[in-house]
Amino acid sequence: MSALPQSLSPSNPPRPATSPATARAWWRAVQPLAWTLLVVASAWVAGRALQLDAGSDAGYWIGVAGGAAMLALFVYPLRKRVPALRHLGATRHWFVFHMLMGVAGPWLILVHCNFRIGSMNAAVALFSMLIVAASGVVGRYLYGHVHRGLDGRHAELAELRAKLEATHEKLAVSLSLAPLVRERLFGFEQAALTAPAGNALALLWASARAARSARHDVRSLIDQALAAAPQTLEAKRRRQIRAHWRRQTTLHIEQTLGVVQLRAWERLFALWHVLHLPFVYVMVACAIAHVVAVHAY
Structure with missing residues (x-):
């Protein structure tokens, strides 16, 4: 499978089905x-x-x-x-x-x-x-x-951050043939981790919306990346790659969301x-x- 074009961009991406995590x-x-x-x-x-x-x-x-x-x-x-x-x-x-x-x-x-x-x-x-x-x-x-x-x-925030950072190298290798997927995934992580804490409820709502948007975009980019793959790639192999990429990206988004929202839950628990x-x-x-x-x- 050759490297995928850098010019891929989502076009009317399909709405993802409700995930088990959701x-x-x-x-x-x-x-x-x-x-x-x-x-x-x-x-x-x-x-x-x-x-x-x-x-x-x-x-x-x-x-x-x-x-x-x-x-x-x-x-x-x-x-x-x-x-x-x-x-x-x-x-x-x-x-x-x-x-x-x-x-x-x-x-x-x-x-x-x-x-x-x-x-x-x-x-x-x-x-x-x-x-x-x-x-x-x-x-x-x-x-x-x-x-x-x-x-x-x-739950320790430092521990969750360490687990999240440990996945970077693995994702960089796994998604080397889908650079836009990797870019969107890491872009979501950076934006989420640097978001101002502000109001705890607002942070929970904003991070959840950003995660939904990231899942939506990533699924669309994965489908387009596989559509641009060589025609010689077998259909079964395409399905395996799609499932593998979706599992990895969904897990990374959930881990990022866990790190971001833990701060908000801690504030709400202290207020309670x-x-x-x-x-x-x-x-x-x-x-x-x-x-x-x-x-x-």
């Missing part, structure tokens, strides 16, 4: 909402089936169980901050326990009140709990972008921490006031 990204985005709706719906069904009243014996003890589950949420942050507790089990297991209690607690409280709001004190306690639960869902989504798995290991703690304090204060009011009056 599908996984969409699922990660909607997964917290899907689980939240499932928890709320199941609590509504359970409450209607049992026809509970918060003042009944069953309703009272379900409320106690829900309150205990919410208190158990504090075991995970205490385990991280108290040196004596850090050796009690793996971080992954404690985080899973934290998430389970974060689901079980609100579910039991919703069943306890059967989606009915009584006194003003109960209403404030309920809505503060729902705010904390919703904040936890958002935090879990952000956590997944700045940590690897559930073991608490933070600042906002989440006041909600937790309000929830605890309201829960204590609710318990005292129930037993005193």
Whole structure:
């Protein structure tokens, strides 16, 4: 296969199909909402089936169980901050326990009140709990972008950059017969890595749009590069080269996007921490006031 012409340029490039990476990204985005709706719906069904009243014996003890589950949420942050507790089990297991209690607690409280709001004190306690639960869902989504798995290991920006740079030489050799593909790929990387941080949400949006555009252009340039190849190249070999180039370029674009967006996710996660703690304090204060009011009056 001879060197391809330098004058190739995309002309009405076809719209690429949704890649598996894009599908996984969409699922990660909607997964917290899907689980939240499932928890709320199941609590509504359970409450209607049992026809509970918060003042009944069953309703009272379900409320106690829900309150205990919410208190158990504090075991995970205490385990991280108290040196004596850090050796009690793996971080992954404690985080899973934290998430389970974060689901079980609100579910039991919703069943306890059967989606009915009584006194003003109960209403404030309920809505503060729902705010904390919703904040936890958002935090879990952000956590997944700045940590690897559930073991608490933070993704390192320097490590991601090193992996990205390690692919340069391999891509330069692999795409030597498609110089415009290589030029577009490395151009996207340079522009993305030098983009100003600015607003975290704006950076996420702009980098995602730039990545989509780069995938679009690269696929078109690959097709045109192969179209300009010698006619003696077998059709099977063309398909193999196309698949190989697409895998390499898609991986490189995803790696570049990961490096760029990690900065934005870290900023959002730090901001979430600042906002989440006041909600937790309000929830605890309201829960204590609710318990005292129930037993005193």
